[in-house]
Amino acid sequence: MFVSYKWLQDYVDLSGITPAELAEKITKSGIEVEGVEVLNEGIRGVVVGHVLEREQHPNADKLNKCLVDIGEGEPVQIICGASNVDKDQKVAVATVGAVLPGNFKIKKAKLRGEESNGMICSLQELGIESKLVAKEFSEGIYVFHQDAEVGTDAIELLHRDDQVLELGLTPNRSDCLSLLGVAYEVAAILGREVKLPETDYAKSNENASDYIRVDVEATEDSPLYIAKIIKNVKIKPSPLWMQGRLMASGIRPHNNVVDITNYILLEYGQPLHAFDYGRLGSKQILVRRAKDGEIIQTLDEAKRELTSEHLLITNGQEPVALAGVMGGLDSEVQSDTKTVLLESAYFKGATVRKASKDHNLRSEASARFEKGVDPNRVRAAAERAAHLLAKYAEGEVLAGSVEANTLKVEPAVVSVTLEKINRVLGLELEMKEVEDIFARLQFETNIDNNTIIVTVPTRRGDITIEEDLIEEVARLFGYDNLKSTLPIGSATPGHLTAYQNKRRIVRRFLEGAGLNQAITYSLTSGLKATQFALENREPIRLAMPMSEDHSTLRLSIVPQLLNVLKYNAARQNDSLAVYEIGDVFFSQGSDNLPEEREHLAGALTGLWQSQPWQGEKKIVDFFVVKGILEGLFAKLGLEKAIEFRQTGKEGMHPGRTAEIYLSGSSIGFVGQTHPTVEKEYDLKETYVFELSLKAILEAEVEPLHYQSIPRYPSITRDIALVIDKDKAAGELESIIIDAGGALLKEVHVFDLYEGERMEAGKKSIAFSLKYFDPERTLTDEEVVKAHDKVLHAVKEKAGAVLRG
Amino acid sequence: MQERLKELQTEALEKISQASDLKELNDIRVSYLGKKGPITEVLKGMGKLSAEDRPKMGALANEVRDAIAAGIEEKQKHLEEAAVQEKLALEKIDITLPGRPVKTGNLHPLTRIVEEIEDLFIGMGYTVAEGPEVEKDYYNFEALNLPKDHPARDMQDSFYITDEILLRTQTSPVQARTMEKHKGKGPVKIICPGKVFRRDNDDATHSHQFMQIEGLVVDENIRMSDLKGTLEVFAKKLFGEDREIRLRPSFFPFTEPSVEVDVSCFKCSGKGCNICKKTGWIEILGAGMVHPNVLEMSGFDSKKYTGFAFGMGVERIAMLKYGIDDIRHFYTNDMRFLKQFSIQE
Numbered sequence A: 001m002f003v004s005y006k007w008l009q010d011y012v013d014l015s016g017i018t019p020a021e022l023a024e025k026i027t028k029s030g031i032e033v034e035g036v037e038v039l040n041e042g043i044r045g046v047v048v049g050h051v052l053e054r055e056q057h058p059n060a061d062k063l064n065k066c067l068v069d070i071g072e073g074e075p076v077q078i079i080c081g082a083s084n085v086d087k088d089q090k091v092a093v094a095t096v097g098a099v100l101p102g103n104f105k106i107k108k109a110k111l112r113g114e115e116s117n118g119m120i121c122s123l124q125e126l127g128i129e130s131k132l133v134a135k136e137f138s139e140g141i142y143v144f145h146q147d148a149e150v151g152t153d154a155i156e157l158l159h160r161d162d163q164v165l166e167l168g169l170t171p172n173r174s175d176c177l178s179l180l181g182v183a184y185e186v187a188a189i190l191g192r193e194v195k196l197p198e199t200d201y202a203k204s205n206e207n208a209s210d211y212i213r214v215d216v217e218a219t220e221d222s223p224l225y226i227a228k229i230i231k232n233v234k235i236k237p238s239p240l241w242m243q244g245r246l247m248a249s250g251i252r253p254h255n256n257v258v259d260i261t262n263y264i265l266l267e268y269g270q271p272l273h274a275f276d277y278g279r280l281g282s283k284q285i286l287v288r289r290a291k292d293g294e295i296i297q298t299l300d301e302a303k304r305e306l307t308s309e310h311l312l313i314t315n316g317q318e319p320v321a322l323a324g325v326m327g328g329l330d331s332e333v334q335s336d337t338k339t340v341l342l343e344s345a346y347f348k349g350a351t352v353r354k355a356s357k358d359h360n361l362r363s364e365a366s367a368r369f370e371k372g373v374d375p376n377r378v379r380a381a382a383e384r385a386a387h388l389l390a391k392y393a394e395g396e397v398l399a400g401s402v403e404a405n406t407l408k409v410e411p412a413v414v415s416v417t418l419e420k421i422n423r424v425l426g427l428e429l430e431m432k433e434v435e436d437i438f439a440r441l442q443f444e445t446n447i448d449n450n451t452i453i454v455t456v457p458t459r460r461g462d463i464t465i466e467e468d469l470i471e472e473v474a475r476l477f478g479y480d481n482l483k484s485t486l487p488i489g490s491a492t493p494g495h496l497t498a499y500q501n502k503r504r505i506v507r508r509f510l511e512g513a514g515l516n517q518a519i520t521y522s523l524t525s526g527l528k529a530t531q532f533a534l535e536n537r538e539p540i541r542l543a544m545p546m547s548e549d550h551s552t553l554r555l556s557i558v559p560q561l562l563n564v565l566k567y568n569a570a571r572q573n574d575s576l577a578v579y580e581i582g583d584v585f586f587s588q589g590s591d592n593l594p595e596e597r598e599h600l601a602g603a604l605t606g607l608w609q610s611q612p613w614q615g616e617k618k619i620v621d622f623f624v625v626k627g628i629l630e631g632l633f634a635k636l637g638l639e640k641a642i643e644f645r646q647t648g649k650e651g652m653h654p655g656r657t658a659e660i661y662l663s664g665s666s667i668g669f670v671g672q673t674h675p676t677v678e679k680e681y682d683l684k685e686t687y688v689f690e691l692s693l694k695a696i697l698e699a700e701v702e703p704l705h706y707q708s709i710p711r712y713p714s715i716t717r718d719i720a721l722v723i724d725k726d727k728a729a730g731e732l733e734s735i736i737i738d739a740g741g742a743l744l745k746e747v748h749v750f751d752l753y754e755g756e757r758m759e760a761g762k763k764s765i766a767f768s769l770k771y772f773d774p775e776r777t778l779t780d781e782e783v784v785k786a787h788d789k790v791l792h793a794v795k796e797k798a799g800a801v802l803r804g
Numbered sequence B: 001m002q003e004r005l006k007e008l009q010t011e012a013l014e015k016i017s018q019a020s021d022l023k024e025l026n027d028i029r030v031s032y033l034g035k036k037g038p039i040t041e042v043l044k045g046m047g048k049l050s051a052e053d054r055p056k057m058g059a060l061a062n063e064v065r066d067a068i069a070a071g072i073e074e075k076q077k078h079l080e081e082a083a084v085q086e087k088l089a090l091e092k093i094d095i096t097l098p099g100r101p102v103k104t105g106n107l108h109p110l111t112r113i114v115e116e117i118e119d120l121f122i123g124m125g126y127t128v129a130e131g132p133e134v135e136k137d138y139y140n141f142e143a144l145n146l147p148k149d150h151p152a153r154d155m156q157d158s159f160y161i162t163d164e165i166l167l168r169t170q171t172s173p174v175q176a177r178t179m180e181k182h183k184g185k186g187p188v189k190i191i192c193p194g195k196v197f198r199r200d201n202d203d204a205t206h207s208h209q210f211m212q213i214e215g216l217v218v219d220e221n222i223r224m225s226d227l228k229g230t231l232e233v234f235a236k237k238l239f240g241e242d243r244e245i246r247l248r249p250s251f252f253p254f255t256e257p258s259v260e261v262d263v264s265c266f267k268c269s270g271k272g273c274n275i276c277k278k279t280g281w282i283e284i285l286g287a288g289m290v291h292p293n294v295l296e297m298s299g300f301d302s303k304k305y306t307g308f309a310f311g312m313g314v315e316r317i318a319m320l321k322y323g324i325d326d327i328r329h330f331y332t333n334d335m336r337f338l339k340q341f342s343i344q345e
């Protein structure tokens, strides 16, 4: 909402307050002023000139040579390129020494050999947006009416010596979609009076009811409809001050009748419509729902097909307006219009919203109806319009108005106790102070002991409950005057849940291990949503996606991490390690929320370690990634419950992928991506993992318990075993652990040899076995006995022999 | 004999002083002090001496022996030290060469901000509540005083999956769910971080996915001044001790009264600069007293309980705090961006 500072002064005394100060005060009390525009900023030296003579420039077809009286000294010669410039016009002249917007300085010049002492201006050149310039002047210079006095300040004459406050209104403050509404707000802030506009006019002998009857069929959609008749109007431009105010408010002037309806829309927040009575085609207004398939041609010349959800104004038969949205073309006010039917009505917001949405016609009028106009202003607005039509269109306002009224207007009565106000705000106000605030708002109050009973004017439809009253008190009392306290009352221990705490530990661990945290989108393409998913489930698609790339909820994080690698690799960074913790989504049927599961995923490629001057390089491989995961599982106390099993998975290298099991249930995978995937993402050898974070963070873990430090030495035996190449080390390790008995406390692989010195199809794996008993020193015989069992078992169960 | 011993001593000490390495020194030790050495040889002639002179000579011989041994010992220490020095000199390295890097990753800046805020509020007795990203219309809107035809729903155009299920547009549904779980009994003190989604085209200032963090306190006797005090603590912790806050009235369907909260500009301290658009203040969050409808819908008696809530966009906080100019950076995950957030201030 744009508010002209000068216009606002019609209703509230703003003396002693600059526009900037006013903006600050309004912002602080609840409505954000997003900007203050100085309309005549950077303009100087533009006066009204009189074109005394005009002839064609001797050397240029498209230029005119004008002799212009600028009210000072001799008339001056000005070369003007506008095609509409002519003798006897009153025009805006930027004289020599003048400044126009953009710091454009007017100097004496020679144009094609002819001297030019200034510039005849268009409104655009005076800083007015093209869309606000009346159509007749949109292509050339502006021409004043003949009464304009030569030499006067043209900017003042155009009422551009003004400042405009731009209000950013929240949906609850539609009362400020009118100058009067803003006036009430400003009056409350400043503690000043509101002065209402004049609505009187000369009484006619004729009655409006002799000209028109009004019937409303759709009383639900249109509970109040008022028609007034104004005879003998003269269609002409509206006065300059009105045009200036309309332009300042972002509305283009047309003619006096249309401008007056727009002026009232801005002044009262009540949209009006003016029909050409002579073109109505009947003496009746019938308000009804449209028939399915009915057609109306609106002012913008579009033919619109309607449904029974749209509300129409008809002449009894044919539609003449789409109620609250746009008038019909046939009954439009034109230059020869003599009699005007003025409509002021209360249309239901939802009905207007439906029509404006269906036909994509959002206008100043529809916006106000949608938010709900003040039912008590419908009639006043019509009277005010009649006053202006009488005054500026020389119309004769017929007596009375014709109404169809089923609207019940009951102002809301809301009460609140002083104690509650003070309790909610943490204040110690007196009743007198509260009363005073409501008096400033011009709300009627009654006091009953400690309760204040407030009758809320209908213009403030946003106030319905006691909290609304408390807010009015708070904002007008001023938030700056509020104390700063902290909640008192029962103490609550603040903490992270065990899950949240472990999640942070996972992050710290992975970062310590060299992985960077990434955050990617939960929405992805239909194609990528299911890639690498842990479960084969139907993906969830948005009903109306904005693009295919963000159309579907992801079932896996890996594709997005591969995208991250791709993005960075394309920017000369091909040694990368990232992880992400985030939700993936599994459908549980369209009536239910999906199962949302928190996953942990990672992607690594390129160099893992490098120390160039020491000649060291280590490329990321399966075991780097597995090692990170094993470290993580150990950190979470899950070392013993985790198992890696060789697996095949779409998108993964068939020989380098493991499924991860936690206590026998599959929770994820780790491995190298398939070469076709690596190609798709322009990546070199890349390793990824994804697992259910929920599973590992919610797994039962033995409580931490201290084990005494061993007092007896352990005995270590190393063995190198030769086995078939396709036998897994893990399998061998299990056999060793099973066979080693209670004394075998640790087993780990410390060497693998698959080189030339091995028999074909064989490999050698070296294990280190540690035996020990916490209670005593082991004897050699005991270790030999246990160790022989191990050797026997690996031979029997895996065909492994000691390497010679 | 006496002279011979003196001579031997002088001779030995001379040789010791000339010895250039440990081996040479050892040879001297063996040749002078050994069983077949010249001192032993001299002492063999002691039989010829009188009983009176014999102990004198014995004592002298021991003196000479000790002097030579001491000389050797001293020289040996000297030589050993020299040997160590020499070895160390050879071991000299170029310490300006780079160290062996410890490769660590780091936290995403959004997580960094979220954790910082979580920790601050945990310290003030809050717990962290989380909820689903895909939410029921009921929790996302209706339970928050936004019935189906409410015009404010336009303020946050949403991604629907079905008529009743959508991607949450705010983290407030977590508040509604948490209050519901409390079954009308306070206190509730939570902070809710999470991803939210709105129908926006991604550009420098808009993102269809972003992160929000909201706080909620419901108890008997929660006052608006408590909200102001709490947010003051927050602003000072996050943006610096000298910061002040300013509350401006605003509108949100789920709070009444509602305010927008500005923090005094941390770049120009209120003088006016391009970050604060010359106003000296930067808007950082929305807040208010929980609307009685919201309390009632979640099972709280609004006559007995009051509460406050606040919410902010984490990206905005991060952008302001670190001077980041494009919201898309958070989701592109460019290492040149992420790597800048490894330093602990």
Ligand SMILES: [Zn+2]
Pocket: B265, B266, B267, B268, B269, B270, B271, B272, B273, B274, B275, B276, B277, B278, B280, B281
């Ligand atoms: Zn600043």
